[in-house]
Amino acid sequence: MTSIVIPAHNEGRVIGRLLDELLADTSAALPAATSAPSGAGAQTTDSTDIVVVCNGCTDDTARVAGARGPRVRVVEIPTPSKHEALRVGDAHARGFPRLYVDADVVFGSAGVRALSAALADRPDLLAAAPGRDIPLTGCAWPVRAYYGVWQRLPAVREGLFGRGVIAVSERGHARIAALPPLMADDLAASLAFGPGERRVVETARVVVHPPRTWSDLIRRRVRAATSSAQLEHAQAAGAAGAPAADAAAAQPVASARTGTADLRALLRAQPGLFPGVVVFLAAAVVARRGARRAVRTGDFSTWLRDESSRRG
Template sequence: MVSVVIPAHNEAKVIGRLLDGLLAEAAPGEFDVVVVANGCTDDTAEVARPYDVRVLTTPVPSKSAALRMGDEAARGYPRLYVDADVELSTAAVRALATALAAPDGPLAAAPERALTLDDRPWPVRAYYAIWTRLPHVRSGLFARGVIAVTDAGNERIRALPPAMADDLAASLAFAPDERVIVTAVHAVIHPPRTLADLLRRRIRAQTSVTELERTTTSAGERTGLRDLVAIVAREPRLAGAAAVFAAMAVLARRRAARAIRTGDYTTWLRDESSRN
């Protein structure tokens, strides 16, 4: 049985959207879905309960604690960890499970990303035009909203210390030949609707990457000027987008400096615009 763990903090607006797609074509009992409503002040748990899922609640508003709670309650493998604000189909869950079925196969898998950008302002679209072309973004398991693991893969990530960038930490826990991106299916990602909310996300990303750099031996690749030059060299039309990306990166680094200086790796700068 495939288990799906969904940490959900104040996700009443979107949890139904995820569960509708995830369970749309699932046979009764095919998936073991555990929704962990953590520290909610809205009706996330009430929205989720009518579905064929188990709903756990905790007053602690912590994603890492919710993941641990859901992990303890989950019954099967492969096991998926899914963010409540993405969209994932029944077919995608099955494809990820199949990718991990071989005894000598990968330990972790994730779907391709499908970003909803058509109605976003130009600077947001420009930022993601560059971000989605970065080599480490294309190959990493992070920022997809979904990570699937085998039993052995689960042991690997359970040994990791709690971190704000839990998906990046999980991605880095596996060598390239131990993980796979299943390009035949995708998770729908909803980017910010405003530049201010994009900046909030980037500040959080900058802070969380720094936390990993200070607490682990590896925090992955940092985007540098060489990466932007290489992208523009291949696609000169993206020169303006590269300028937007660079400006956002510099601004986020400056805004994150205070949190990094004080060691604040718990304040979660949440983008609400993408949930509307």
């Protein structure tokens, strides 16, 4: 049985569209790895296990999710913590492959089947994520310019982060279950797997709604800069011989930070991207400045949320 865990904090405006897509197309069969035991017949997507963990919600997220029927199990916890929501979701999930899906993306049952099939076809593959579509219509031009560069970066194209969906096998789950609570949970999960252990499945597609304004983009980038610093501190602690409880999950791994060499390579290949690179660098400088206080004080819990991507 494929399990889908959806952490949701005040996502009443958008979680319905995600659940409707996940619940659609119930007649198609899941891949063999998620089939019923021999002789019992293949399971359909009706057997997909969906758990929505409403964490610290003060809106109607639980009501909206619960209205989708018995195939959606809603768990409510008082703590507004994505990490805690993922932990609770794991405790309620019933099977593998297991998908972790952000409530504000749009991802359908066909994508679930594609990711499940990819993990079933290769036992050495521990984690997978879908290809991303970022609709930029209605976004301010600096936002469009920023994403015109960001989407072309090698780490962004090849990593599992920034997609809002990660699928893991049972072995892959054991790898990420050891990770400490981090703001950059998807980045940490992506970097927990080597290139041969993870895969972006382009036939599966997820729609990731971007911020519409420059200020909301900067809020996202400040959060990303803060969370990347937290992850690097955790890696350094593990490399320096932190206590076993932390070091097991804080091994030194590859970084996904963008280097000047990546930007120079982009410009050599596509000189027309120069204005976008300028915008990208400006956003990076502003975001790092904005993250300094949080990094200095160790504030890795303040979640700077972009509301503009949740409109409509």
